[in-house]
Amino acid sequence: MSVPLVPAPVHMAVGSGSFELIPGGVAAPPQFAGVAQLFADEVARESGISLTVASSDSASPVITVELSSEGLDAVARASGNRADGNAEADERYGLAITTEGVRVWAATPEGVFRGLASLRQLIAAGASDGVATLPVIEVVDGPRYAWRGISFDVVRTFHGPETVRRVIDMLAVHKLNVLHLHLTDDQGWRIEVPSRPALTEVGSTGAIGDRPGGFYTVAEMAELVKYAADRFITIVPEIDMPGHTGAIFRSYPELAPTKGFSGDIAPGLAVGTLDPGRPETWEFVGDVLDDIIPQFPNTAYIHIGGDEAFGMPVEEHAAFMERATRMVRDRGRFAVVWQEAARGNLSSQDVVQYWMDARDTGAMLANEALTAMVPEEMLGVLKETLSHVAQDVPRALEMGTKLIVSPTSRLYFDRPQGDASLPIDTQYEEVGFGFNKSVLTGLLCD
Numbered sequence: 001m002s003v004p005l006v007p008a009p010v011h012m013a014v015g016s017g018s019f020e021l022i023p024g025g026v027a028a029p030p031q032f033a034g035v036a037q038l039f040a041d042e043v044a045r046e047s048g049i050s051l052t053v054a055s056s057d058s059a060s061p062v063i064t065v066e067l068s069s070e071g072l073d074a075v076a077r078a079s080g081n082r083a084d085g086n087a088e089a090d091e092r093y094g095l096a097i098t099t100e101g102v103r104v105w106a107a108t109p110e111g112v113f114r115g116l117a118s119l120r121q122l123i124a125a126g127a128s129d130g131v132a133t134l135p136v137i138e139v140v141d142g143p144r145y146a147w148r149g150i151s152f153d154v155v156r157t158f159h160g161p162e163t164v165r166r167v168i169d170m171l172a173v174h175k176l177n178v179l180h181l182h183l184t185d186d187q188g189w190r191i192e193v194p195s196r197p198a199l200t201e202v203g204s205t206g207a208i209g210d211r212p213g214g215f216y217t218v219a220e221m222a223e224l225v226k227y228a229a230d231r232f233i234t235i236v237p238e239i240d241m242p243g244h245t246g247a248i249f250r251s252y253p254e255l256a257p258t259k260g261f262s263g264d265i266a267p268g269l270a271v272g273t274l275d276p277g278r279p280e281t282w283e284f285v286g287d288v289l290d291d292i293i294p295q296f297p298n299t300a301y302i303h304i305g306g307d308e309a310f311g312m313p314v315e316e317h318a319a320f321m322e323r324a325t326r327m328v329r330d331r332g333r334f335a336v337v338w339q340e341a342a343r344g345n346l347s348s349q350d351v352v353q354y355w356m357d358a359r360d361t362g363a364m365l366a367n368e369a370l371t372a373m374v375p376e377e378m379l380g381v382l383k384e385t386l387s388h389v390a391q392d393v394p395r396a397l398e399m400g401t402k403l404i405v406s407p408t409s410r411l412y413f414d415r416p417q418g419d420a421s422l423p424i425d426t427q428y429e430e431v432g433f434g435f436n437k438s439v440l441t442g443l444l445c446d
Contacts, residue, residue, distance in 0.1 A: 004125040015136035017099045023050040024062035039116040047127035068105040078146040083178045083234035085300030092142035110232045149178025155185040158214040172231040182238045186246030190215045193291045203247035240305030242274040271310045276320040307338035318344025339392040348400035358390035
């Protein structure tokens with residue numbers, strides 16, 4: 001029997017028969033009442049089944065939530081770094097459905113929340129006309145990795161708080177626990193920085209093409225951080241530097257490059273970096289970190305970019321990222337950086353995000369669709385930046401940094417999503433920038 005649980009649980013035993021879930025009570029101890037109520041609210045919204053949360057001694061509940069570690073030692077705790085820095089966290093849970101009812105147990109509220117997420121999936125799959133038919137099943141489960149999330153780009157296309165909440169909801173039901181918000185780039189600046197008002201007065205007005213801009217106020221971001229935390233999701237903000245800084249330069253022209261090529265070289269691809277030799281650069285970085293970090297009290301990590309600093313010498317880029325990551329640590333947090341930052345010296349407490357594979361970049365550089373877009377004088381700069389890709393991950397591991405694995409060729413949603421047998425245009429009907437379409441069309445047809 002196929003059981004619709006995503007991801008597949010570590011241990012699962014399917015029995016015979018089923019349980020008909022109808023409106024009724026959810027019995028939960030006080031420490032689990034909050035997560036039980038969130039569960040009941042979501043079930044009512046998704047499946048139309050009304051569930052009432054009551055104390056553990058309520059009569060004849062259809063679902064019972066318990067504080068227990070029964071059988072959970074059969075599953076290892078998640079490995080790796082957690083975005084919230086909580087090394088003691090325990091997300092393991094048990095779920096048992098019999099012909100008589102449903103039981104969910106865990107040692108922590110977070111574990112219960114994960115178990116109830118699995119139950120939500122089963123209810124949604126089996127719901128019809130106000131009743132859900134659930135399989136008889138026993139699950140003991142827990143995630144393999146402590147950091148599980150998505151990167152959400154709200155720069156090229158701005159999405160308001162309601163859409164971000166919906167993304168958080170989707171993460172929660174699939175038991176993901178990190179929302180990496182890409183908040184700044186060439187096209188726009190999406191978060192309020194009170195000490196630098198031009199970032200939102202000027203820098204937030206753009207987006208890619210003719211798409212509308214926008215930004216999150218301090219109050220809106222506080223609401224999103226709480227909304228995520230209530231669902232055991234940590235928001236990790238990304239403030240990209242020293243490249244991808246077009247919105248910064250529009251807002252504060254005095255920070256813009258005074259020499260070399262600067263500007264767009266292709267749709268969504270720009271050149272121009274912060275100058276580490278100018279004191280005003282570091283005053284700006286300090287102001288931004290001082291205003292941004294307090295807005296995210298639940299994360300141990302701040303993402304400071306480091307990717308695609310086209311035209312910046314490797315040594316200068318390495319020195320910039322070393323100083324910027326140190327500034328993050330001096331403020332009590334750790335840094336997440338894109339893999340190019342591994343070309344400098346990083347702390348073992350920082351995290352490197354792997355996104356480029358040398359095989360992909362080699363194919364891109366050999367592809368006429370890409371080279372035709374880039375001004376001839378910039379091709380050498382592009383090739384120089386990409387020539388170091390193969391050494392990034394080995395060097396990061398040598399320094400003892402942890403990795404977030406998110407290669408573009410496999411995990412970016414703006415890549416082909418349709419079946420490989422379909423025509424290229426059909427694969428791209430719903431997603432993908434023109435830049436990626438044209439480059440990858442060439443790659444896939446070679």
